[in-house]
Amino acid sequence: MWEVAVRFVTLITESEFWFALGFTVSNALIGLLLAIIVGIPLGMVLGTSPALNRSTQFLVDLGRAFPVIALLPVMVLILGATAQMEIVVVFLGVVWPILLQTIDGAKRVEPVIADTVSAYRIPLRLRFIKVTLPNAAPFAVTGIRIASSASILIALGVEVLSVTPGIGGEISRAQTDGAPALALSYVIYAGIVGFLVNKVLWSVEGKLLAWNRQSVEAAA
Template identity: 40%
Template sequence: MTARTIDPPRTTTRYTFARLAGTRWPAKIGFVAAVLALWELAVRLGQPGSLPAPSRVAPTLVDMIGDGRLVGPVLQTLAAWALGLLVATAIGVAAGLVLGVSPVMERLTRFTVDFLRTIPSLALVPLAVLLYGSGIGSTLLLVVFASTWPILLQTAHGVHAVDPVASETCRSYRVRWHHRLLFLVVPGAAAYLATGVRIAASVSLLLSLSAELLIPAPGIGQEIAVTELGGDLPAMYAWIFVAGVLGVVINALFSRIERALLRWHPAHRREAR
């Protein structure tokens, strides 16, 4: 694979300081409050006139939570996101292991993979609508297509990063191939795989929202499009806020899961020091 991959976390003084500083919730809350205050001030001064003030968006969001309008679209978006990510993970891990273990397969498929992963996923919207209409199937097609590539590439490069001395030792002792795969290759590539899944989780959410917005398919994206067409700007920005919060929560959740599951990995042990 010729693509540049994202290595597992490394311990540096700058990274450690940034990580410690990033855990200060009062600073984060203060920054958000400052942004909201500037937003409110800009609207009250009349720039720009089409942007509703936070003081109008917040009550709308509270009403949406209170009357239950929030639950259905959020669950529909999460269903498309989770199912698409699950299918992409299964395909990406299986294909990445094959390409990582077999140099012949990697050379044969290099052009195809590089060609397909450069196709914008949203360019497949007409095909998705033609095949599945405006249902969840169209969203899943776009999500799986976009989310498979980071998992596949990271898995393949993780297999390449397995300790060659350990690999030669297994071959010398004639360890069965499935035992090598289970106890050497998969643990050795685990950090790369976890990074690929974390990236794919964000990509899956972005494609779910984009598909719902453009097709439109049921979910948060469809609600954003409907409220925009109806001229209900406070509700539109409330839905955009919900989408942003969902992205932050998903990223934080996957980061914590990665640290918990890979606590044994050298990269994460160094990070924890």
């Protein structure tokens, strides 16, 4: 434990650590951002169109059940052990929780509200902005929070298996070099990164969706 503690402290003075940290976090966040850009609009479309949702249900179920790590050898062959490959694998792994949560939120409109909107013939654009989007937002944010933790895990897994530069690659190299203290230090830092990302998203969610929490508390 003492060796791990010493290596944990001295690691922050090394440039290799900061490069590995930046590589892993940036690739994970880029993959997450691409998943948000694709998942939320697509989820809104599928959630508001029952016919389109039914016709794509099999593909969505197949995609979310497919283990993304199984694609890693193919991605390495196509793109190589590069940052682009890691971003693509992260994107393919985290787009599904965002997509599914957004679909669920877009579909869960209260029957009274849906009947009122239909009875008063509210225009489609106004219905989307005032009804569908606020209803889907809490679900989409939950999907983003789930995907954020998964993005770090997938990035680390890709780096460990493909020895791509990053925290995972450093863990793999430390294992090969027989340096358990270094490997455990990187593992601890990886856990800290995941914890901080989750806390930041919790804070952002609390500020952006304060109206939703207040309404839930009032209803309770």
